[in-house]
Amino acid sequence: MLQKLLADYVRRKYFGLNGNPIAVGVYRPSVLAWSCARRQFHYYKLFHQRNPEDIPDDIVLLLGGGVVFHRLVQSFKENGKRYWDRIEIECSLKATVAGSNIVLTGHADAIKGDTVYEFKHTRSIPWRKPKFDHQLQANFYMAAIEKVRGVVVYTGYNEEGGLSIREFPILFSDWHLEHLITRAQSLHTWLVHDTPPRCSCRDRRHEGAVIL
Numbered sequence: 001m002l003q004k005l006l007a008d009y010v011r012r013k014y015f016g017l018n019g020n021p022i023a024v025g026v027y028r029p030s031v032l033a034w035s036c037a038r039r040q041f042h043y044y045k046l047f048h049q050r051n052p053e054d055i056p057d058d059i060v061l062l063l064g065g066g067v068v069f070h071r072l073v074q075s076f077k078e079n080g081k082r083y084w085d086r087i088e089i090e091c092s093l094k095a096t097v098a099g100s101n102i103v104l105t106g107h108a109d110a111i112k113g114d115t116v117y118e119f120k121h122t123r124s125i126p127w128r129k130p131k132f133d134h135q136l137q138a139n140f141y142m143a144a145i146e147k148v149r150g151v152v153v154y155t156g157y158n159e160e161g162g163l164s165i166r167e168f169p170i171l172f173s174d175w176h177l178e179h180l181i182t183r184a185q186s187l188h189t190w191l192v193h194d195t196p197p198r199c200s201c202r203d204r205r206h207e208g209a210v211i212l
Contacts, residue, residue: 003057003061004057006061006067006068007057007060007061009067010060010061010067011052011053011055011060012052021047021048021049021050021051021052022044022047022048022049022050022052023048023049024044024048024188024191024192025100025101025102025103025188026102026103026105027102027103027104027105027184027187027188028104028105028106029104029106029136029137029140029141029180030106030137031043031044032104032136032180032183032184032187033133033134033136033137033180034133035132035133035200035201036199036200036201036206037183037186037187037190037197037198037200038196038197038198038199038200038201038206038207039199039201039206040183040187041187041190041191041196041197042196042206044187044191045191045196048191066119066120066121066122068121069119069121069155070109070119070121072155073109073110073119073153073155073165074087074088074109074110074119083112084110084111084112084117085110085111085112085113086110086111087109087110087111088107088108088109088110089107089108089110089111089141089145090105090106090107091105091106091107091108091141091144091145092104092105092106092144093105093140093143093144093181095181095184095185097184097185097188097189098189100188100192102184102185102188104140104180104181104184106137106140106141108141108144108145109141111145111147114147114148114149115147115149115150115151116138116141116142116145116147116149116150116151117150117151117152117153118134118137118138118141118150118151118152118153119153119155120134120152120153120154120155121154121155121156122154122155122156123156123157124156125154125155125156125164125166126154126166126168129168130152130154130168130170134152135152135170135173135176136176136179136180138150138151138152138170139170139172139173139176139177139180140176140177140180142172143172143177147172148171148172149169149170149171149172150169150170150171150172151167151168151169151170152167152168152170153165153166153167153168154166154167154168
């Protein structure tokens with residue numbers, strides 16, 4: 001029962017847009033941030049025009065496994081008051097490719113003051129700087145909300161099995177934004193022409209069967 005409730009929550013949060021099917025032309029930063037373009041292509045080919053409720057629970061939970069930790073951090077309070085100014089902020093940007101309009105849309109995890117926060121749950125927390133794909137996501141939300149400061153927040157387990165949190169402040173970067181938009185434009189072209197890009201993974205895991 002509880003797993004089903006979790007799956008339904010993740011399905012609403014990560015699949016489709018406001019209950020509508022996943023659509024070519026509407027791209028999520030969380031998917032565009034994946035390093036392999038072939039994986040991005042598979043995602044949209046597999047789920048295009050499928051209603052969120054038709055996607056199996058095991059797939060939903062695989063792609064949204066960090067949602068429990070998101071909700072934990074988003075629930076923080078300080079002196080009895082909610083710590084964050086806003087959470088789950090819907091935001092989007094528009095772009096064009098070959099005369100067609102596309103939309104990049106997603107939800108920023110939280111805002112406090114003039115800073116946008118992006119939460120990530122990972123087995124191995126970085127030490128020096130946030131991962132590149134997470135910088136791309138955070139930078140998109142900063143651009144869409146028109147903020148220049150961001151923080152990527154990692155939650156994970158330490159060697160003793162306890163929960164650890166590490167924060168990495170970042171500043172808005174035009175280069176990161178343009179890079180993400182270029183990824184969306186390329187992905188849209190591949191999807192429209194039904195031409196899968198080359199898998200860039202070392203083991204070429206996405207060249208054969210459709211896997212995520």
